[in-house]
């Protein structure tokens with residue numbers, strides 16, 4: 083898969099926020115957009131329904147600066163979590179260099195998280211990506227709920243690798259959001275190699 | 281943000297090709313966009329556009345159209361035309377990996393737009409491929425360890441973890 087775009091001497095990495103409906107993907111992006119200084123970010127594009135459910139995607143670009151003559155950018159996307167938007171999710175996931183899986187910590191949403199994670203690995207697989215060696219950060223969001231899914235449970239049922247980075251967050255207040263973004267961005271950079279596949 | 285300033289050796293000729301097309305069609309602007317939503321070149325200042333956002337949207341639109349095409353038993357619709365009150369856009373596939381967006385105002389010029397878009401299509405395909413080769417060469421010169429270290433520093437600096445971490449829920 084193409085890990086970067088070589089045109090115009092810019093390296094563009096694509097990070098996608100994936101997860102079940104209402105888990106807080108858009109809320110993550112909104113917080114990040116608010117938090118980053120103007121000079122580093124572009125406008126946010128939000129394609130949603132009247133009920134503020136993501137219809138196609140949310141998007142905004144971040145310019146990190148110039149590294150060895152290449153302008154380094156990160157494009158952040160969210161997918162629509164509602165089950166029937168499968169086709170749109172596939173489109174947005176294509177060409178991703180890393181994924182944040184935003185899980186909903188609400189106990190009743192356990193199966194939805196598992197189902198959506200499996201959909202994600204299937205989609206990645208269809209693009210020839212091996213999900214076990216691909217940058218993924220698992221974010222347990224909505225940690226402010228009284229009863230939450232204990233850490234480790236999703237990893238166990240999904241048989242995720244031990245070294246998979248996991249974070250806890252409350253996207254509405256921003257807690258854990260920038261930490262998650264840092265983790266996934268660094269995973270993506272560390273994973274970057276010149277394999278000529280772009 | 282300062283977007284899509286083309287500096288590459290062949291990037292200039294992508295822009296030149298687009299500039300000639302803008303001139304001939306009297307379009308407001310023309311952009312070349314990669315399938316993954318990245319702006320590869322632009323010409324014409326007639327419309328102040330957010331090229332980055334436009335690129336992401338058009339790429340999404342084109343992929344969606346491809347899925348629609350598959351559903352109705354077509355491989356791909358090679359041209360998309362959107363007619364507005366004052367402005368119109370003509371989007372065409374450029375090879376497999378990119379597309380060209382032309383924004384214009386006089387709808388009666390559609391014939392000309394269509395013709396010129398078709399005429400410069402093969403030139404653009406060639407330039408995009410050439411550009412990619414040049415860049416692959418250029419990127420070999422990057423020192424990966426240095427690149428990574430510097431990039432990781434930028435991430436620490438720009439994705440700042442702030443006081444929200446201490447805020448109680």
Ligand SMILES: Nc1nc2c(ncn2[C@@H]2O[C@H](COP(=O)(O)OP(=O)(O)OP(=O)(O)O)[C@@H](O)[C@H]2O)c(=O)[nH]1
Pocket residue numbers: 101102103104105106107108109110134135136137160161162163164223224225226227251252253254255
């Ligand atoms: N209590 C609580 N609510 C949250 C948290 N994060 C998001 N929400 C709320 O959950 C709802 C859904 O959030 P969104 O960010 O729109 O969810 P999404 O994942 O983008 O949903 P789709 O676009 O439908 O896939 C909103 O009302 C948010 O305010 C959180 O950490 N705690």
Ligand SMILES: [Mg+2]
Pocket residue numbers: 107108109134135136160161162163
């Ligand atoms: Mg959303």
